[in-house]
Amino acid sequence: MASSSSFASDSQYCPLWKYDVFLSFRGVDTRRTFTGHLYEGLKNRGIFTFQDDKRLENGDSIPKELLKAIEESQVALVIFSKNYATSRWCLNELVKIMECKEEKGLIVIPVFYDVYPSEVRKQTKSFAEAFTKHESKYANDIEGMQMVKGWRTALSDAADLKGCNIHDRIESDCIGELVDDVSSKLCKTSSSYLQDIVGIDTHLEKVKSLLEMETNDVRILGIWGMGGVGKTTLARAVFDTLSPQFQGASFLADVKETNINEMHSLQNILLSKLLREDKKYVNNKEEGKRLMAERLRFMKVLVVLDDINHRDHLEYLAGDLRWFGSGSRIIATTRDKEILGKNNVVHKVTTLLEPDAIQLFNHYAFKGLFSPDEHMKKLALEAVSHAKGLPLALRLWGSWLNNKDKTLWREAVDLIKRESSKDVVNNLKLSFEGLQDKEKTIFLDIACFFRGNRKNETIEILQSYDLGAHIRLHGLIEKSLVSISDYETIQMHDLIQDMGRYVVKEQKGSGKPSRVWNVEDFEDVMMDSMVSKLNNAIVFIFQTYIYIYSVPLASYTHAQVI
Secondary structure, X not given: OOEOOOOOHHHOOOOOOOEEXXXXXXXXXXOOOHHHHHHHHHHHOOOOEEOOOOOOOOOOOOOHHHHXXXXXXXXXXXXXXXXXXXXXXXXXXXHHHHHHHHHHOOEEEEEEOOOOHHHHHHOOOHHHHHHHHHHHHOOOOHHHHHHHHHHXXXXXXXXXXXXXEOOOOOHHHHHHHHHHHHHHHOOHHHOHHHHOEOOOHHHHHHHXXXXXXXXXXXXXXXXXXXXXXXXXXXXXXXXXXXXHHOOEEEEEOOHHHOOHHHHHHHHHHHHHHHHOOOOOOOOOHHHHHHHHHHHHOOXXXXXXXXXXXXXXXXXXXXXXXXXXXXXXXXXXXXXXXXXXXXXXXXXXXXXXXXXXXXXXXXXXXXXXXXXXXXXXXXXXXXXXXXXXXXXXXXXXXXXXXXXXXXXXXXXXHHHHHHOOOHHHHHHHHHHHHOOOHHHHHHHHHHHHHHOOOEHHHHHHHHOOOOOOHHHHHHHHHHOOOOEEOOOOEEEOOHHHHHHHHHHHXXXXXXXXXXXXXXXXXXXXXXXXOOHHHOOOEEEEEEOOEEEEEEOOXXXXXXXXXX
């Protein structure tokens, strides 16, 4: 999952709005009261709102930039007050808003402040007085009377829309409802990067389903998968899509980069974003837990903890669901399923299917430079095939080839197939480096020797030197490094295997090879008289291959020692 394709079906044709909301109001009536508070409520929810602070509301003419702002807004909030109809500016603004509703799909929400909808619809009371003056002004002006007629029509049509009646209600409650209503209507997926995400549709809909937004409980959802598969991309898409529905939202990126002893720094960031107060709240992680429980327990929040790799990350950032208000959702991305615990729902992110993988690779490899010929398309397919659907590799390799002269593509693709790029290896290697020593041993044995072998037979061999082999193999599966096929064979992604063998080659470079898995390297070892350095090695011949296992010699006697 990475850039380039359609987004979820319900947002596929969402335009790029400049403003989320356009506020239409009579300044003298509500600027310092209701409208001012509403604007702050929208801003605090992260809703980008256009409010004309310099509007004079004198005369008929409306600045072009104001008309453009209406056209570029997704929602218009029209606040009808007693003096609204006295302003020709406001009335012309309303006509433009209703035109955009019909022509551009602008969402219009009327708000009735100290007036009833019927007064606006039928132009009675203060609205009748205003129109008496307007009609008197344009009595001998045919075009003027047509304009007045258009005003009446716009008022009637707007008053017929579903809106909010403030009369005899607590204003703060109404503002909260309006902010929630606007948030639910916003097409937050209009950002171009979201519209260009390959293969996200199915994952996004599944995650939305698992979150069960219609329920009022508090829940944690895990997004799990191997490195570079698109967990962060999916979490960001979910966050940007759903965050308007919450009172507060925070996306904590690269959580693993923060030392466990510095967890209070992440707690401070989280509290600052959710409470919208830029300050330092706590000095230690235990104090942070207490304060989060105190300050957030009545707030409906969305929190994304991206790339966690330690149980303390959940413990100190979302340790108790009672810390958060009803309807809150916590999303955690990780390579290690065990960290998420047994009680939380987990969504597994898989690699891309071939059509999506081709689309993603081509987006980066052929972006804007030239039209590929058939030879280059064939080379591109070779690179895509080697990536086995891993978005990280597809994106990095595509970008790398994009910067190469087409005469060098054959050589470049051969290099990709022979050696994984350093960026891909280093990303995947993070998972290896987080393993315990005995887990590393078993992982490297699988990468070098046992991939494709039957699970039970492999465990029997591994147990010859590690009685905990079964549970350690389970740990590697939970950490997205190994999988078990439907035929009960041990499998891993090609690039994960490449990373494991790269680690072994690094050992070879240091003069301490631990494993040899092909004849050529075995011959090098024998020629260099390095067998004695393979302190824990077993060598046996199977068909045409020679294997040297990292196994104590005395513990495994079924192999042929050479």
